[in-house]
Amino acid sequence: MSLIELKDVSRIYDETVVPIRAVDSVNLIIDKGEFTAIVGPSGSGKTTLLNLIGGLDQPTAGKIIVDGTDISTYKPDVLINFRLHHIGFVFQAYNLIPVFTAKENVEFIMLLQNIPKTEREKKALDFLQAVGLGDRVNATPAELSGGQQQRVAVARALASSPSFVLADEPTANLDSASAESLLDLMENLNQNNNMTFVFSTHDQKVIRRAHRVVTLQDGKVKSDELNPIRIKNEN
Amino acid sequence: MILILAWRNIWRNKKRSLIIIAAIAVGLCCGLFASATMFGMWDSLINTTIDRDLGHFQIHSKSFEDEKLLTDTIPNFQNILTQLHSTNNVIGVSSRVLVEGMISSATSFGGVRIVGINPQDEKNVTTVYKQIIQGSYFGENWRNQIVIGQKLAENLGIKERSKIVLSFQGVDGSIIYGAFRVAGIFKTESSVFDKSNVFVQESDLLRLINSDPISNEIVVRLSSVQQVDSVYIPIKKQYANLSVKNWEELAPELKLFNDMLMTQMNIFVGIILFALLFGITNTMLMSVMERVREFGVLMAVGMKRSRVFIMIILETISLSFLGGIIGISMGLILIEYFKHVGINLSAFTEGLSQWSMGSRLYTSLPLNFYPSLVLMILITAILGAIYPAFKAIRLKPATAIRTY
Numbered sequence: 192m193s194l195i196e197l198k199d200v201s202r203i204y205d206e207t208v209v210p211i212r213a214v215d216s217v218n219l220i221i222d223k224g225e226f227t228a229i230v231g232p233s234g235s236g237k238t239t240l241l242n243l244i245g246g247l248d249q250p251t252a253g254k255i256i257v258d259g260t261d262i263s264t265y266k267p268d269v270l271i272n273f274r275l276h277h278i279g280f281v282f283q284a285y286n287l288i289p290v291f292t293a294k295e296n297v298e299f300i301m302l303l304q305n306i307p308k309t310e311r312e313k314k315a316l317d318f319l320q321a322v323g324l325g326d327r328v329n330a331t332p333a334e335l336s337g338g339q340q341q342r343v344a345v346a347r348a349l350a351s352s353p354s355f356v357l358a359d360e361p362t363a364n365l366d367s368a369s370a371e372s373l374l375d376l377m378e379n380l381n382q383n384n385n386m387t388f389v390f391s392t393h394d395q396k397v398i399r400r401a402h403r404v405v406t407l408q409d410g411k412v413k414s415d416e417l418n419p420i421r422i423k424n425e426n
Numbered sequence: 427m428i429l430i431l432a433w434r435n436i437w438r439n440k441k442r443s444l445i446i447i448a449a450i451a452v453g454l455c456c457g458l459f460a461s462a463t464m465f466g467m468w469d470s471l472i473n474t475t476i477d478r479d480l481g482h483f484q485i486h487s488k489s490f491e492d493e494k495l496l497t498d499t500i501p502n503f504q505n506i507l508t509q510l511h512s513t514n515n516v517i518g519v520s521s522r523v524l525v526e527g528m529i530s531s532a533t534s535f536g537g538v539r540i541v542g543i544n545p546q547d548e549k550n551v552t553t554v555y556k557q558i559i560q561g562s563y564f565g566e567n568w569r570n571q572i573v574i575g576q577k578l579a580e581n582l583g584i585k586e587r588s589k590i591v592l593s594f595q596g597v598d599g600s601i602i603y604g605a606f607r608v609a610g611i612f613k614t615e616s617s618v619f620d621k622s623n624v625f626v627q628e629s630d631l632l633r634l635i636n637s638d639p640i641s642n643e644i645v646v647r648l649s650s651v652q653q654v655d656s657v658y659i660p661i662k663k664q665y666a667n668l669s670v671k672n673w674e675e676l677a678p679e680l681k682l683f684n685d686m687l688m689t690q691m692n693i694f695v696g697i698i699l700f701a702l703l704f705g706i707t708n709t710m711l712m713s714v715m716e717r718v719r720e721f722g723v724l725m726a727v728g729m730k731r732s733r734v735f736i737m738i739i740l741e742t743i744s745l746s747f748l749g750g751i752i753g754i755s756m757g758l759i760l761i762e763y764f765k766h767v768g769i770n771l772s773a774f775t776e777g778l779s780q781w782s783m784g785s786r787l788y789t790s791l792p793l794n795f796y797p798s799l800v801l802m803i804l805i806t807a808i809l810g811a812i813y814p815a816f817k818a819i820r821l822k823p824a825t826a827i828r829t830y
Contacts, residue, residue: 242824245726247726247823247824247827248824267731268730268731271725271728271729271730271731272728272730274726274727274728275727275728275729276728280723280726280727282723282827284719286719286720286723286827288431288720288723288724289438289720290431290434290435290437290438291431291434295427295430298427299427299431300727300728302427302428303727303728303729303730303733304728347727351727351728
């Protein structure tokens, strides 16, 4: 059964005189365990598509079915709750809470899920250990490098036990070594824990690692194929 | 954890938070101090009025209230005096013979209230005897001694041992003249009282009017003002045929003054809180606008709008509470200091004496004022946070995340 299914989804912004079709009649199915990259030039609709899948925006037309639930008609408050329990987010600019330590950042999402204190503390430490930051649990974001902050963001995304993780340009602010290291981490989580990742990216490093690459152009799916680079490498 | 987050958020911009905390603290401190001076003024006015003349409650015949005639006496007053002397919490009882009359010196004259007293009893009730500035309080060995106020003495051009003549209507309607010699001159906080009241011994007055002992007024002094209701109410019930009034009923102008003070104080505190409201709203609005992306992220990852709202309210309450605690502490220190040292108002003595107030003002603030103030700060903080909080929860996560 598909994890994410988009049926003829459009998102039209009509803020200006001429309506902009940011996403135009997109049909897409993503299964559990996929490691998918959504690529395309700037303005092609990658971020809008990710926002729609993540329930941060609502489609003008079409249906978005996540985990068997049609979220396209959900009200904003219901969507918040849905996101909390089903979707993990990794943002381009890390977006950690600056006044919290790494551990508190990871723990916070579990607090929102009303997980008891001792349990969430233990889980937070486990997740930070898993992303290789077991020795930086008490560091604040300002005390961490960009790569380390993004690892905390991954730990935070995983802490809510989501069905999948959406990562919007996760390597855009990282140097090559940090980016590769982060991709290693996410690839491991995908392979070992069967965690589904959906990226929007320009970064060739990410595209090379993706199992499937969906290319957007002018809001439409231009191509949707298994990653030829990866297939070639595997062969 | 949300409280911890709110608390830490306050300190992200230390300078801004400290400025608003200082504004709240100084505003409250000033508000408290101003209120304490008003309460101090009120206390001073009440206490001097009770101490000087009124006592805690008084008994008259009902007819005395209308015309205040010498003939409007209290029936069986001796029995009442005996009962009062044996009542708990009563520390002094004085029976007075009162008559309106004229006082004349060699050069001038004026209208006065002649108060016939037993000096020993009166000492237990009022404090005029402590305010003698010339001569003594009926300490001479001649008959027909009179104790008058300094203002009246100046108006009449007389001094200690000067002779004056009192004239008034007797029991039978005839005009009675009596020559008195000034035994003492007093100066109270009230120049109005000083120029309109003279004290003579009850026995001298009764001899002049050729009367058996009578009483127009019984003044009762209690151990404290808090005891008034417990003593006065049973007496009032028992003597329903008499007029029994407590100090508030006897001096309605004091109540008016109190109401005016309270209104002024409420307006003053209201203005301070109103100004704080805008300060708090401005600070929180700046704080929210600086964190648009963060609120977007919080809501994106699943923080409910209600929790975001509560977090901003908590931030505001923490900020205001901190400012409030500092302000109240500073105010308390100032109030306690001036409660003992007093504020010197001697430059305004003349004007203050018209209002029966001394030249040193001692601050005072009832303890129950503080919780209500804390509550008002809390309400102000919540009101101040509502608009910024609404601004935050109305953000769209998808847009807010991309705000830099």
